[in-house]
Amino acid sequence: MSQRTQTSPSARSNATFDDPRWAAVVTRDPRADGQFFYAVKTTGIFCRPTCGARTPKPQNVAFYATQDAAEQAGFRPCKRCRPGQPTLDEQRAVLVTSLCRYIEQSEVMPSLDDLAQRAQMSPHHLHRIFKAITGVTPRAYATATRSRRVRNALSHNDTITEAIYAAGYNANGRFYEESDRLLGMTPKHYRNGGAHTSIRFAVGECALGAVLVAASTRGICAITLGDDPDALVRDLQDRFPRAELVGGDTKFEQWIAQVIGFIETPEQGLNLPLDVQGTAFQQRVWYALQEIPVGTTASYTEIAERIGAPRSVRAVAGACAANTLAVAIPCHRVVRNDGGLSGYRWGVERKRALIEREAAATAAS
Ligand SMILES: [Zn+2]
Numbered sequence: 001m002s003q004r005t006q007t008s009p010s011a012r013s014n015a016t017f018d019d020p021r022w023a024a025v026v027t028r029d030p031r032a033d034g035q036f037f038y039a040v041k042t043t044g045i046f047c048r049p050t051c052g053a054r055t056p057k058p059q060n061v062a063f064y065a066t067q068d069a070a071e072q073a074g075f076r077p078c079k080r081c082r083p084g085q086p087t088l089d090e091q092r093a094v095l096v097t098s099l100c101r102y103i104e105q106s107e108v109m110p111s112l113d114d115l116a117q118r119a120q121m122s123p124h125h126l127h128r129i130f131k132a133i134t135g136v137t138p139r140a141y142a143t144a145t146r147s148r149r150v151r152n153a154l155s156h157n158d159t160i161t162e163a164i165y166a167a168g169y170n171a172n173g174r175f176y177e178e179s180d181r182l183l184g185m186t187p188k189h190y191r192n193g194g195a196h197t198s199i200r201f202a203v204g205e206c207a208l209g210a211v212l213v214a215a216s217t218r219g220i221c222a223i224t225l226g227d228d229p230d231a232l233v234r235d236l237q238d239r240f241p242r243a244e245l246v247g248g249d250t251k252f253e254q255w256i257a258q259v260i261g262f263i264e265t266p267e268q269g270l271n272l273p274l275d276v277q278g279t280a281f282q283q284r285v286w287y288a289l290q291e292i293p294v295g296t297t298a299s300y301t302e303i304a305e306r307i308g309a310p311r312s313v314r315a316v317a318g319a320c321a322a323n324t325l326a327v328a329i330p331c332h333r334v335v336r337n338d339g340g341l342s343g344y345r346w347g348v349e350r351k352r353a354l355i356e357r358e359a360a361a362t363a364a365s
Contacts, residue, residue: 009059016058024049025061034087037064039075046070051081095119096133100141109142135309135316140280147279199240202248203229206260207357208350211326212236213256214245219273223259223326225346239324263327266354267294267361270328278322281312285319292333295362297355299337321345327354 007015016022024032032049039046040056046064047053064070067083077083086094099115115130115138116123130138199221201214212232214222222239226232237245248256255272262270276283284307291306292298298306300320304313320331326346332354336342344351 012060013058016061019063021049021063022058022061026055028052030088034089037067037070037083038062039064039070039073044075045078046075046083047078048081048083048087051078053078053080092129093133096130099130099138100134103138103142104145106142109139109146112138131309133311134281135284135304135307135312136281144279144281198244198246199236200246200248200252201233201236202252202256203232204256204260206263208263208346208353211256211260211263213248213252213259215252215255216275218275220255220259220325220328221275221277222324223328224324225326225350259328263354265361266327266330266358272328274325274328276325276329278319281309281315282319282322285316286323286325286329286331289320289323289330289334292330294330295358297333297335297339300334300342301337303334317342333358 021032021036021038023029025038028050030050035049037046037048039062041060041062042056062073064073067077070083071077099119102115102118103110112123112127116126119126127137130141134141136144199214199216201212203210203212205211208225209227210225210229210232212222212224212229213220214236222236224232224235233245258272259270262268276286278286285303288303288306300313300316301310304310304316309315320334321343323329323331323345332344332351341348341351
């Protein structure tokens with residue numbers, strides 16, 4: 001149904017009414033901004049869907065996917081909505097990116113007022129926009145940045161005191177106050193790759209192959225799946241290079257039995273303490289994954305919406321990929337928007353098997 005064919009005005013307006021883009025023009029839907037442009041044949045001008053100009057007659061409207069296409073068809077950009085300029089969303093993304101760089105380069109954590117002043121908007125407004133784009137508050141972002149800096153400094157400086165100053169802390173006490181939360185262990189232990197930390201582990205067999213369960217003193221810190229039990233143990237040692245890996249005792253054998261039981265029949269739930277280590281954002285995503293009911297799936301977009309960060313779909317996918325607690329944090333229940341399986345750290349076939357098993361179990365109960 002080409003726009004160039006000679007058709008009657010009513011046929012042309014019907015074609016416009018049938019086009020889902022027309023509803024976005026009539027409602028000036030901000031979500032449509034940047035998705036397409038509409039041109040008005042009687043004025044020779046093309047606009048963004050959000051343009052404040054009077055809504056044109058449908059029989060005079062043509063839609064174009066890009067600005068170039070509209071210009072090639074002989075239309076000029078509207079002076080009011082300026083289709084050539086970056087959209088508001090794009091301008092905000094540029095702004096927030098520059099604030100992130102500023103936070104990363106600051107010696108001390110910048111205040112919200114400081115950031116707002118740089119952005120030339122109110123602290124409240126800035127806080128909202130920052131969170132919408134990054135998924136976390138400026139404070140959480142700054143904390144994550146410092147955490148990364150501490151990790152780096154600990155691996156590049158000779159003494160912990162040097163590392164503390166290199167990471168931008170000017171008082172030892174405050175560093176030690178925060179380090180346990182930032183690192184999940186004392187700085188000395190982290191620096192030593194978890195030396196003197198003992199991690200209990202055991203490998204068992206389940207319907208999905210080999211399963212390794214490991215626990216720190218805080219709770220289960222890894223559940224991994226694979227074909228080769230030795231490879232699973234090597235991976236664990238790589239993650240905690242200097243921790244002392246100890247075989248599980250009887251109590252631990254019960255834990256692994258519980259995890260295997262949970263993998264076989266997920267609807268029974270897993271009631272064991274988890275030692276969840278991740279950034280503030282990852283933890284929010286993982287919490288949302290645990291809220292997905294057994295036997296159902298959610299898309300990355302839905303999870304991003306549920307944690308109040310609808311634009312952080314890619315970051316959500318990243319957090320799913322970073323999960324090291326297979327099944328307990330059910331990243332296997334997250335699928336593409338079209339229902340496709342996408343990737344799984346422990347193999348897409350295991351993901352498929354888990355989803356099918358859970359769906360069958362809930363259908364039967
Ligand atoms: Zn316009």
